[in-house]
Amino acid sequence: MTRFAPTLVLLAGFGLAACNGGTDGESDPAGENATVAGHVAPTGNQASPVSPQPERTEAIDLKEKSDALEFSYRIPAEAAAIPGLADMLKTRAETAKRDALTEHAEMAESLPVDAPARAFELTVDWSVAADTPQLLVLTAEGYDYRGGAHGMPIHRVLYWDKAAAREIPFDALFTDRAAALATVRDDFCAKLDKARADKRGISLAELKKSTDDTMESFTACPEFDEKIPVAFTHPVGGKFGRITFIVPPYIAGPYAEGDYTLDLMIPKAMIPYVADKYRPSFPGTGN
Incomplete structure (x- = not known):
């Protein structure tokens, strides 16, 4: 989506129903079929019944x-x-x-x-x-x-x-959120500068030299705060593969530049700051 909007919104949901089968009340005098949890157990050469697949929940x-x-x-x-x-x-x-x-x-x-x-x-x-x-x-x-x-x-x-x-909350993933994010700070700032220079059609050197009053605040590397959502993404083998920062307009650039979405590798230096409870979801840790 290329358009933007500043309010967080909300979601909705449906419950899942579990169905239990039942016997049909007919007698089985020969005892050839036994019912377990509403399903008929096969005997002899009788074909095994196909278990019904659960209905897929729709969006x-x-x-x-x-x-x-x-x-x-x-x-x-x-x-x-x-x-x-x-x-x-x-x-x-x-x-x-x-x-x-x-x-x-x-x-x-x-x-x-x-x-x-x-x-x-x-x-x-x-x-x-x-x-x-x-x-x-x-x-x-x-x-x-x-x-x-x-x-x-x-x-x-x-x-x-x-x-x-x-x-x-995002903070619950870490023992020290600030220390954890500090391990990607240099990569984040470097990648953001490269993206800003590309959007503005200038070199990195020109970006650093910018002194225009209206753009000066858009050359600094913004602080990590609630204005910049952070998502762990690209899972591989049940573990997060990347950390993604979403920088909205007016934080790193003017409205016309839109968002900056930056995908970074999760550094080894971050792992010691991950809360023990959630370490299995991060790379470089055991199950």
């Missing part, structure tokens, strides 16, 4: 369009299959939609009758960034327009602990 698409709001919220099948996660995200989606409609109504009341408020737009599309035995990592891209010249991007990352059946 959840929440859509609504009116004069006030064009709303779209997508939850991938992998998240929809986890009742707690799906319900949590669906609740967030409904809350975000309600807040947008409330804000639009307030704006409409403040405008002249002959200048109606333009419809807002809120889209959020969650996808799976990584799926390990321990953690499901979701990333969201979206667009949030609330009037004005343009909207802003939505970029969010969600970590779901499968065993605990709950969302965990």
Whole structure:
């Protein structure tokens, strides 16, 4: 998605139903067939019955369009299959939609009758960034327009602990978040500078020499904070393969430059700062 939006939004979910078969009540005087958990056990040359395959959970698409709001919220099948996660995200989606409609109504009341408020737009599309035995990592891209010249991007990352059946904060992955991210700081800044120079059509030397007042803040390497979502991605063999930073507009460059998405290798130096509980999801560690 190439458009952008600044509000985090929400997801939804459906539960899975488990079906137990039952006997049909017919007698089997010869005792040739025994029933176990609703299934008929074969005897002799009788062919084994084919166990029914569980129905695949579908992605959840929440859509609504009116004069006030064009709303779209997508939850991938992998998240929809986890009742707690799906319900949590669906609740967030409904809350975000309600807040947008409330804000639009307030704006409409403040405008002249002959200048109606333009419809807002809120889209959020969650996808799976990584799926390990321990953690499901979701990333969201979206667009949030609330009037004005343009909207802003939505970029969010969600970590779901499968065993605990709950969302965990990014900090929970580490014993020391700052120290862990410091191990990729140099690579992050170097890769960001290269990407900025490429977008601006200048050399790295020219980027460093920039003194234009409007661009000076867009040549420095931004600090790691909540404005820059971080996702562990590209799993290999049940372990994360990369660490991905998503830098939105106005953090590393002007709005026109869009986002900067930077994929880095996970350095060995980071592993000692990973919490023991989650080390199996990181490279260079045992199961």
